[in-house]
Amino acid sequence: MNARLTAAARHRLFWPVLVLAILLLSNLIFTPGFFKVEVREGHLYGSLIDILRFGAPLILVALGMTLVIATGGIDLSVGSVVAICGALACLMISKEADQNAVSGVLIAVGLALGLALVLGLWNGFLVAGVGIQPIIATLILMVAGRGLAQLITDGQIITINSSPYERIGAGYLWTMPVSVLIALAVTAAAVVLTRRSALGMLLESVGGNAEASRLSGIRSRQITLTVYVFCGLCAGIAGLMVSSNVSGADGNNAGLFIELDAILAVVIGGTSLAGGRFSIGGTVLGALIIQALSTTIYTVGVPPEITLLVKALVVTAVCLIQSPAFRAKVFRRRSRPPTAPAVADEQPRVEVPV
Amino acid sequence: MSTLMETARAKLPWWPQQRHVPVLATLGLLVLMYAAGAANYRAFSDPQVILNVFIDNAFLLVVAVGMTFVILSGGIDLSVGSVVALSTMLSADLLENKGWPAFVVLPLVLAVGALLGFGMGCIIHYFEIQPFIVTLAGMFLARGLCYTISTSSIPIRDGFWTWMAEAKIRFAGYRISTSVVIALVVVLVAMYVLSYTRLGRSTYAIGGNPQNALLMGLPVARTKITVYTISGFCSALGGVLFSFYTSSGYGLYAVGMELDAIAAVVIGGTLLTGGTGYVIGTVLGVLVLGLIQTIITFQGDLSSWWTRIVVGILLFAFILLQRVIGVRKPTGAAHPPPALASRSST
Numbered sequence: 106m107n108a109r110l111t112a113a114a115r116h117r118l119f120w121p122v123l124v125l126a127i128l129l130l131s132n133l134i135f136t137p138g139f140f141k142v143e144v145r146e147g148h149l150y151g152s153l154i155d156i157l158r159f160g161a162p163l164i165l166v167a168l169g170m171t172l173v174i175a176t177g178g179i180d181l182s183v184g185s186v187v188a189i190c191g192a193l194a195c196l197m198i199s200k201e202a203d204q205n206a207v208s209g210v211l212i213a214v215g216l217a218l219g220l221a222l223v224l225g226l227w228n229g230f231l232v233a234g235v236g237i238q239p240i241i242a243t244l245i246l247m248v249a250g251r252g253l254a255q256l257i258t259d260g261q262i263i264t265i266n267s268s269p270y271e272r273i274g275a276g277y278l279w280t281m282p283v284s285v286l287i288a289l290a291v292t293a294a295a296v297v298l299t300r301r302s303a304l305g306m307l308l309e310s311v312g313g314n315a316e317a318s319r320l321s322g323i324r325s326r327q328i329t330l331t332v333y334v335f336c337g338l339c340a341g342i343a344g345l346m347v348s349s350n351v352s353g354a355d356g357n358n359a360g361l362f363i364e365l366d367a368i369l370a371v372v373i374g375g376t377s378l379a380g381g382r383f384s385i386g387g388t389v390l391g392a393l394i395i396q397a398l399s400t401t402i403y404t405v406g407v408p409p410e411i412t413l414l415v416k417a418l419v420v421t422a423v424c425l426i427q428s429p430a431f432r433a434k435v436f437r438r439r440s441r442p443p444t445a446p447a448v449a450d451e452q453p454r455v456e457v458p459v
Numbered sequence: 460m461s462t463l464m465e466t467a468r469a470k471l472p473w474w475p476q477q478r479h480v481p482v483l484a485t486l487g488l489l490v491l492m493y494a495a496g497a498a499n500y501r502a503f504s505d506p507q508v509i510l511n512v513f514i515d516n517a518f519l520l521v522v523a524v525g526m527t528f529v530i531l532s533g534g535i536d537l538s539v540g541s542v543v544a545l546s547t548m549l550s551a552d553l554l555e556n557k558g559w560p561a562f563v564v565l566p567l568v569l570a571v572g573a574l575l576g577f578g579m580g581c582i583i584h585y586f587e588i589q590p591f592i593v594t595l596a597g598m599f600l601a602r603g604l605c606y607t608i609s610t611s612s613i614p615i616r617d618g619f620w621t622w623m624a625e626a627k628i629r630f631a632g633y634r635i636s637t638s639v640v641i642a643l644v645v646v647l648v649a650m651y652v653l654s655y656t657r658l659g660r661s662t663y664a665i666g667g668n669p670q671n672a673l674l675m676g677l678p679v680a681r682t683k684i685t686v687y688t689i690s691g692f693c694s695a696l697g698g699v700l701f702s703f704y705t706s707s708g709y710g711l712y713a714v715g716m717e718l719d720a721i722a723a724v725v726i727g728g729t730l731l732t733g734g735t736g737y738v739i740g741t742v743l744g745v746l747v748l749g750l751i752q753t754i755i756t757f758q759g760d761l762s763s764w765w766t767r768i769v770v771g772i773l774l775f776a777f778i779l780l781q782r783v784i785g786v787r788k789p790t791g792a793a794h795p796p797p798a799l800a801s802r803s804s805t
Contacts, residue, residue, distance in 0.1 A: 123638055179591075237778055240535075241731050245778070248718055249771020255764035356764075365537075378589045414603030420596045421582070430587040 117375040120426050121390040122375075124419075128397045129153075135405045148277045152400065160396030161284035162187070162343035164389055166363055167370035168288075169294055169336030171388040174371050176332050177312040177380025178232055178239035183367060185250020186224050186340035186361025190217040191348030192257040195265050204267040213270070218341045224250070225337020229330035231356075247364070254356030264353040274350030284346045291339065296385050305383075308332065312380030366395055373423050394423075463539040481728025482740040484780055488773075489743055492750050500757040504805055509634050512749035517638035518700040519719055520745045523727075524649045525693025526720040527741045531653070532686045533666040533733030534590035538579065539694040540716035541601035542572050544709070546698025548605045551613035551708025554620065561619035569695045575601065576691020580684035590687075598717070605710030615702060624703045638700040645693065649738045666733025722770055723748055726777050747773065748771065 132152070133140065141311055142151035166183050173180045197213035198201040224246060231242035276283040299305030311325045343363070348354045372378060373394055374387025393401045398419055402412050426432045497504040513520075522539050529536045546568050553559045579597045583590050605607070615621075627634040653659035661682040664672040673679050702708055721731075727744030729736025751769050755761045 235779070235782060237782065238731060241725065241774075241778055244718075244721065244725075245771050245774045248722060248774060249768050252764040252767030252771065255762070256768065260762055301757065365598075369592070369595065372589075372592055378591065411603055411607055413599045414607060417596045417600035417603055419600065420592075424588050424592055424596070425582075425586055426587045428588050430585065434585065 117384060118387055118390065120423065121373055121375065121387055121394060124423055125390055125394050125397060128394065128401055132401050132404055140310055145279060148280055148282075152404065154418060155244050156283065156393065156396050156400050157285045157288075158282040160445065161282070161288040162346045162360075163363065163366055163370060164253040164288045164392040165291055165339045165343040165346070165397060166360075167367040167374075167388045167392045168263040168292055168458070169332075169339030169387065170364075170367040170381050171371050171374070171376055171385055172295070172299070172308060172332040173239070173336045174368075174376055174378060175308045175312045175380060175383035176329050177315065178329065178332070179243065179368065179378070180272055180333065180336045180340075181240065181364050182224070182226060182250055182364065183336065183340040183343075184227060184248035184364045185247050185254065185336055187344035187363055188254035188354075188356050188358075189250055190221050190341040190344030191223065191359050192254045192263065192354040192356050193217045193220055193271070194345055195263040195348050195354035196257055198265045198267050198270055204265055205269060207269045210267055210269040214273075214345060217345060218338065220383050221337045221341025221344070222334055223299070223337075225334040225340075226330070228337065229333030233326040233329035251357065252361055254354075254359070256356075258354055258356040260356070262353055262355045266352065271352055274346040274348070274351070284350075287342060287346070291342065292385065292389060295335075295434060299385070304328075309383065310380050312382070365380075367392075369420055477726040478735060481777065481781060482737055482743065483738055484777070485727055485743040485747060489747055489750065492747065492754065496750070496757065500754075503753075503757060507633055508753060509746075510639075511632055512746060513639045513642070514636045514755055515704075515752075516745050516749040517636065518697040518704060519716065519748070520642040520742065521645050521693050521700060522697035522716060523720040523723040523741045523745050524645055524738060525690035525697075526717075527649070527724050527729060527736065528653070528686045528693075528729075529590075529643050529690045530721070530724050530729055530731060531666045531733055531736055532662045532683060533669065534583065534683070534686070535594065535721070536579075536687065536690045536694075537574075537591065537594040537717050537719055538575070538597035538601055538633065539690065539697070539780045540713040541598045541605070542691060542694035543698040543701055543713040543716055544605050545575075545601040545713070546572055546695045547678060547702040547705070547708035547712050548608050548613070548710055549708070550620070550702050551615050552608045554615055555613055561617055565619075565699065568699060569692060572695020573688050573692040576694070577684060577688040579691070580687030583687065584680050584683045594794075602710065602712060608710070608712065612707050616706075619707065620703060624706050636703075641696070641700060645696065646738060647740055647765070653738060658682060658685060662757055663734055666735075668734070701803065719748060722774055726773055727800060728777070728781070730781065756770040756783055 129140075136152070140151075140153065142153055144150065166187070170180060170183065194213045194217040197216060201209040201213075203209065228243050228246060231237045231245070232239050235242075272278075272283055273287070274284050278286055296452065299308065307318070307323050307328055310321075310323060311328050315325045315329070340360075343358060347359050368378075370391035371388050373385075373391035374384055374389070376383045376387060377406060395416075398416060399412065402415055493503075493509070496508075522543060526539060549568050549571060550564055553564045554561065575597060579590075582588060583593045596789070622754055623637050626637050628637065628640065651731050653662065661672065661677045661679075664675065664677055665679055665682055669679060698713075701712060705712070721743035723735070724741050725731060725744070726747055727736065727740030727742070729740055748770060751773075752766055755763070755765055755769075
């Protein structure tokens with residue numbers, strides 16, 4: 106029994122699942138009806154559904170981020186892409202004579218997603234083509250992108266009144282929120298593509314060592330390019346959701362800090378920032394933990410001012426628990442002499458295999 | 460390309476060394492921008508314009524110097540903007556609401572910043588979590604602490620603070636604020652520390668290759684933690700200068716300042732992978748950022764968001780330049796091999 110518990114605790118998703126469970130259960134103490142999900146006017150309704158619905162953009166962005174991080178990269182520009190795509194879609198719709206025309210909305214959505222692909226391609230080109238370090242390459246679009254988004258909206262907040270567009274972020278389909286269904290579909294597609302084909306292994310191989318992968322016949326550059334394009338697309342869809350949810354585009358604040366939340370979600374989910382391995386399930390869990398945390402803070406009645414404080418503490422706790430060095434130093438202190446040499450820390454270490 | 464430079468250097472003794480090229484390029488850009496500004500706008504050639512850039516960016520200069528230390532050591536510090544905001548907030552609250560005297564508040568605020576940096580450095584080193592994540596948590600923490608103090612802006616009317624804000628140092632018809640003097644002192648101290656002390660050399664060595672630095676017997680743990688402490692201290696000092704500049708404290712100040720600081724460091728020719736770069740480059744980088752804003756103000760019909768677009772284009776240009784002249788690690792920066800990649804987690 107003890108061995109089985111240890112094995113469970115060693116599983117990569119053990120700690121994220123535990124944290125999420127604790128978060129959700131702690132809600133139960135403060136709001137007894139927290140887990141109640143009911144059908145109202147043909148829509149699923151409840152706190153859990155809210156967490157899913159508001160977490161959908163973050164799940165999408167974190168999903169793209171996971172694959173980028175799996176190849177040893179990082180994409181800081183997703184927040185800007187979220188703002189740019191929302192801005193473009195809203196601008197297109199606001200210029201139409203009939204904002205409720207489905208064709209016009211489809212064209213706007215298509216153009217915005219097309220732009221997201223181009224932005225992803227730009228990042229991928231800089232990383233895979235020019236060979237710039239990913240954190241710097243995407244920093245360019247992160248800085249310039251906010252300016253671009255404000256250029257598109259002309260510094261204003263564009264508000265629109267289009268019921269087909271609103272459905273993306275706030276609508277329901279088959280009793281489920283459309284945004285959740287979209288996030289689910291994209292996640293499923295990513296899982297099938299990476300785990301049912303060799304693509305996932307190729308990604309991890311490129312993340313492990315791009316040059317060795319290339320020498321063994323993998324087209325590393327194309328794979329790197331593809332993940333950045335996919336990440337851009339995910340951010341674009343998230344941008345549509347965010348702007349559709351509020352029926353407006355704010356070039357300055359839409360998707361602000363979502364790249365940090367997304368990276369956090371990926372790290373909480375157990376994907377190493379060094380690349381070479383990834384867990385889509387872990388990422389979805391990580392994104393849900395971040396969203397559940399915000400929801401918990403509101404439902405428990407903690408003043409919203411200290412949301413960031415709680416977030417900082419939870420993030421630190423989760424990262425510390427997952428850090429092998431922390432566990433080695435704190436949990437095994439009693440069984441080992443405390444004079445563990447600091448030199449051992451610098452050895453390249455291998456994570457516990459799953 | 461590098462052989463071309465070798466031959467050029469052999470023939471021309473004044474040809475710059477390869478490691479100085481990025482800084483010289485930034486200097487060239489700065490001169491070019493100034494010349495373009497002076498040619499297009501009448502009042503631009505007044506040297507006070509340059510001094511004003513210093514006055515308006517003294518706090519950024521201090522923050523960017525701290526960031527230079529961290530980036531040279533191969534890390535990154537995302538918390539600087541929040542620590543700046545926390546310092547303005549803490550100063551304002553202690554001075555105005557608690558009525559503490561300025562000579563107690565000032566060291567206390569600086570100590571809090573340094574302590575935050577020290578804590579992050581310890582977590583990064585001893586628990587082997589990526590600097591990116593730890594300083595991100597630090598960013599949330601500092602910003603959250605601001606809001607626990609107050610969610611609204613607090614004006615500062617303290618005598619010392621007002622004096623520091625209003626005192627102008629005049630010479631030959633020009634004027635600078637006291638903040639500029641403090642910032643320049645910080646720059647000089649940073650230059651000295653990085654070039655002539657053991658701490659400085661260890662910082663470069665760790666940024667170049669932490670394994671080698673360790674094998675050479677350099678104090679990796681102490682240096683790493685010191686570097687983050689310096690960055691925390693510089694952010695707190697930057698925050699104090701910022702509160703001189705605005706005469707108030709507010710939790711929403713300096714949102715995104717970490718990006719400005721990183722951009723200034725990169726434009727100044729420091730490699731984000733660590734190990735190569737100069738404080739003087741960072742100074743030039745801050746001046747470039749400041750001059751862009753000045754030109755956009757002089758132009759008048761350009762909106763403020765053009766600043767960001769131009770900064771993005773400049774980042775791109777300078778990163779390309781670094782690629783072309785080949786100032787980078789021989790192993791290739793885009794996909795470091797596992798031995799190097801593990802550096803980010805140690």
